[in-house]
Amino acid sequence: MKRFRFNQQEIVFAVFALLFLVFSIFLNGFLTAENMLTLLQNVAVLGILGLAMAIVVIGRGIDISLIAALAVPPGLALQMVQNGHSLPFSLLIAVLLTIAFGLVNGWLIAYAEVPSLFATLATGLLLAGLGQAALFQLDVVQWSPGMDGFERLGQGTVLGVPTSIWMFAIACIVVAFLLRQTRWGAYIYAIGDNPYAARVTGIPSRPIIVLQYVITALIGCFAGLVLAASVNSMPTRIFNSTLIYDVILVVVLGGIGLSGGRGGVLNVIIGTLLIGTMLNGMTIMDISYAGQNLIKGVVLLLAVITDSFLNPRNEETAQQGDI
């Protein structure tokens, strides 16, 4: 007789379906076309960030500095346009800054061997501090006429679906292609599964790790541009928010184990839907920001505990200092 065993992905999907059903029945204004649009729009940026995080988590890392990559380079682009530079030039500078930032992260983690949690915690602070100290004049970088046309990245609809959803879909396809169809993607899984084995097999672990963080930062920057386009400004104080925990929540709940080597784009989509529904429901229920955080925190904690049971840490390859 076949034993009933659900994997985490299925459980989370079931929970999402249940939650969606309960909210639809009991929450007024949840299952409306307008709310669904808001939900999906909110979810889009989170989903893109989840994809970015998924890449490093699959490679047995984590990127706490993702929100800095989301806020600072797009903010810089907006600021430069505001100061009279052309849009393409500003975007180019923003992308270069993002790549440089990703390289720094990757170098610290792959070559200087600083634990990824720790390195990105510090570099995130560094980049946010840089933005605060040197790049922006105000905490919220405003839209300027030079940006006209760019807002279509986050606003409006194509074939009746909001653009930001399309952006999420594009990001999903790109990341799925990278992870599943390219050699580099396979390397990322190999490194995440067992870094030492990957290294002795001849995989260029260190360059691949650097690549992971560069791609992650670029996707983060992309998410930032979508966010800025959808709200017509770049609220750089977003760095102080708990958005990064939402992103980790998406990844862990979706079933990408923090011990690396597992999961894919589908997990991110499922996680995103669940978190999006949860956040949206809590907003409709008018739970305060702190209250939402509390609930999110508890859910995240439960997710991490479950994760540690479903994907136990590999004691053989877990190294000392792997906190």
Added chain:
Amino acid sequence: MRDTLTSLRYRYWPDHLLGEILSKRWTETAIPVILLLIVGFAFSRSIDNFLSPASLADTARQAGEIGFIALGLALVVTVGGIDLSVGSIFALTDFCALYLLDVAGWPVPAVVVATLFCGALLGAVNGVLVGYLRLRAFITTLITLIIYRSAYDLLIQRYSNAIASAFPDIPSWDFIGAGSVFGIPTVALAYIVIAIFGHIFMTRLRPGWHITAIGGSRRSAYNSGIPVRRTIALCYVASGVLTSVGALFFASRLGTVGGDIGVGLEVIVLTATVLGGITLGGGKGSVAKSAVGVLIVLLITNGLTTMNARGGVNRMALAGILLVAAMVDIRWQKNRTRIISKVYVAPTYHELPPPPPTEIGQGGPFEQNDKLRIVEAIGLGRIEAPEDVILDRHDNLYAGSRHGDIMRFLAPDYQKMEVFAHIGGQPLGMAFDREDNLYVCIGGMGLYRIKPDGTVEKATDETNRSMRSVNDDSRLRLADDLDITDDGLIFFSEATVRYEMDEWPIDGLEARGNGRIISYDTKTGATRTELRGLKFPNGICVASDGQSILFAETFGCSIKRYWFAGPRKGAVEVVMDNLPGYPDNINLASDGNYWLALVGMRSPSLDLAWKMPGFRRRMAKRVPVDEWLFPNINTGCVVKFNEQGKIVESFWDLHGENHPMITSMREHRGYLYLGGILNNRIGRYKLDNADPNFVQYDKRWGKQS
């Protein structure tokens, strides 16, 4: 001329100190301390009143509060975890204290106890999750950070007005916050007391050692029976309590529950911890490091604030320092042993004249022969590494083995072998005392005594520490050979104080006088260093006059005499020098002369290299250790010399088939028994014209039948 200069340079310049200082654990604390001094000096020059008493007292109050939190984090990091929730615990316990005092109106002692309990509880949540459920510390405490913070936000939404409008006027509460004793703020005083306790706890008490052990290697700690999970959980509890102590002082000083209290505190404390040199990942941490780190971070942030830097700059500075400190720490931890091993070997100048000839046909006392060819082997393939051999009056043969045993071969045919005593370290030189106790030098352990019934007792394993040595030379590293005087004084040699037993050839490469001769008084149990600065002192034998000992300096290629009594007490005299080989053990012969084993013969290459310290240093730095020049110990011989240092006879084995190497020999009832530290056998050689009743220690103690 050039040789003279080289010799002077190496005689007076202490090359060996660099490696010894670097291998001290306190050098890791020294670097942050130097950084602290630099930062303090820089700011005191660029900012007025930076070091004024008022400013210092203010810094001290902040340092005390943050210091408590840093102590907690130091504990958690040392045990191999991390606690990011300290900022939120700080905020929550701060709220707890003020709520209980202002709104609930509790008395101060109750508030203090309740706040500490609250901290313990919040820490216990982390402790259970990380310690017992074995979640990842970083991600778990990140989550509890959010949960605690949102709980705090919810609480202050409701109670901040009530707390802000209350003005408690309680002297004891004010004393906690603003009081001072002899000009030292209360909080600083409390910190000092707890820090001293913490230092004793971490370095002298069992739980502190457990914490370091778990951080060093969790699995080994578990295997050695340490309650890993409980200890880790308790570390988080302690972190919570210490954070609440800091919060108590903060609450009594400012009395506010603003929204941003404790936000980003974890980064500051973490920076302080890493900057102080507490290794992420655990196993290394001290109170001093934590305190130094806190001071550096506070000086920098306060200095930047005074200089009106923007918030972003402060943030960048902190993050930048954090990154650099973490990087340096990780690189240093990774390369420490390699760097030390590169600089530790410090060769010195050592000149020997050309050795006397040994070839057949060249004449001289060392002329080779093939006398030892007929040596018969005892225990072939059954014993390993018998460095020294000794026989009792019943003709039983005792020899050390590499496995840490004293083996006994039973007379008369020496076929039956048994373990006489198990010690655990490699037995080297041996001697019987008047009561038939066997005294043995154990490499790496010290001097041991084995009673006739086989019970093992430690005689001594430490001597007085010399003031000028950087390495702790009180511990015996390589006790080598010994002899006992008529008064029950044991003289034994310690070959080197700089290397462990398995590294003895490196000491030969260094050719510095690293060894010493130590005496142990069997009557009083006192151990005393008699002579220092000897080049690998090895064999020791009490001379026939009963007032002096003869000792061999292996890499000095000489035999010397040291008077321990009589008119020339304290004097050292050369008996033989420029031997053609490296002398090892010395023992008495039945005709009143002395036996000496040459463990290996000198080679022109090492003789030359000994005159070129720079060459040997480059070799030690660039060439892998198993390709270094190694003193030859494959071919050796036994010689007999008289009281005046004249060679009477020599015994060689040209092919080394029956008995390949010789580290010691013992004459017994007309036979010479040979030991060799790399051998798998004991040799026996029939002597001509020897006293057939000679039993060395029976003759010495007058028990000869």
